[in-house]
Amino acid sequence: MNDSEDGRVQQLCSHDEEHLITSGTRYSIKGFRFEPPYVLKRAAGHLCRGHVPVVLQLFFLTLSAVLLLAVLIKGQAGMADGETPFLVTVSSIANTQGQEQAKKEKVYKEMSQLKPQINHLCRPCRWDWTLFQGNCYYFSKFQQNWHDSVTACREVGAQLVVIKSDEEQSFLQQMSKEKGYAWMGLSDLKHENMWHWLDGSHLLFSFMKYWNKGEPNNAGEEDCAEFRDDGWNDAPCAVEKYWICKKSAMSCTKN
Structure with a gap:
């Protein structure tokens, strides 16, 4: 590797290291926050310090970028569904309350239908007689x-x-x-x-x-x-x- 190529790699590593390692920046897409994992940070640091050949350095940097992109796309897709765990929980509670209310109304209706029949019942003696x-x-x-x-x-x-x-x-x-x-x-x-x-x-x-x-x-x-x-x-x-x-x-x- 000549001096000019080595300079470009060092410049690239310096730029990536600044964004992936040193600054600790959290990436965001429509409210989804992501912080590069510690292993990726450390791997990027070693790569940019010239401990492995340039080809491997570029490979690992590319792999890191692909993984980051996949995580961000997954987060965006989850947000696009329009539902969050909180909203799902609220919906479940509302459904349960609605079912309980429906049961109460059914029991009340059945009791109302039985009331005329109960009024016609007759016991000649009290229950304990x-x-x-x-x-x-x-x-x-x-x-x-x-x-x-x-x-x-x-x-x-x-x-x-x-x-x-x-x-x-x-x-x-x-x-x-x-x-x-x-x-x-x-x-x-x-x-x-x-x-x-x-x-x-x-x-x-x-x-x-x-x-x-x-x-x-x-x-x-x-x-x-x-x-x-x-x-x-x-x-x-x-x-x-x-x-x-x-x-x-x-x-x-x-x-």
């Missing part, structure tokens, strides 16, 4: 004395149970065996040994068979009747027990 032969029965979840049990039933528009038939007696006796000893609306508080129901009616002779053997014995002021085991028993009214309320079932009228 039991229907039997035209009456509703409530079996308490906790215990209290006989007088408080009478009051509790009145507060819900019912009465501490008054038994009117053998079938009703059998049903209530079985339920009390499953749930525990329970008060009924029968006592001799007004007249000793004269048992009356809360509705004022006398205990029928035909119902006397439901007393357990040896009962009622009035042992210790036992003036209130309870369901116990397979029959009835008289017990002190102040003792806490479960209780059973009774009221007529509601009628369902058809429009």
Whole structure:
């Protein structure tokens, strides 16, 4: 290589080194910023210091330029698509919100269609009451004395149970065996040994068979009747027990 060629190469290297290495310039196309990689910077520096033949120097400089151009073209193409990660994220969120709103509107529409049918539904007893032969029965979840049990039933528009038939007696006796000893609306508080129901009616002779053997014995002021085991028993009214309320079932009228 003669002196003139060497000068031109040195001039070229000086120019490239100034733009690719020393200045650290970031290239930009429509907002895309690129900084030459460190390896390219270092390689360009060695090339321009004459450590390799001129042909290799020109080859590596050309390769560096091609790589730079490819990166810039890729960045420009990405910007030309008109979408950025931020815009894609916003679009996804908007689509999700739109789907949720559509689901809510669908559920509301279905409920509106069902409302007329629900209004025509009829339950003769409340959800926690039991229907039997035209009456509703409530079996308490906790215990209290006989007088408080009478009051509790009145507060819900019912009465501490008054038994009117053998079938009703059998049903209530079985339920009390499953749930525990329970008060009924029968006592001799007004007249000793004269048992009356809360509705004022006398205990029928035909119902006397439901007393357990040896009962009622009035042992210790036992003036209130309870369901116990397979029959009835008289017990002190102040003792806490479960209780059973009774009221007529509601009628369902058809429009």
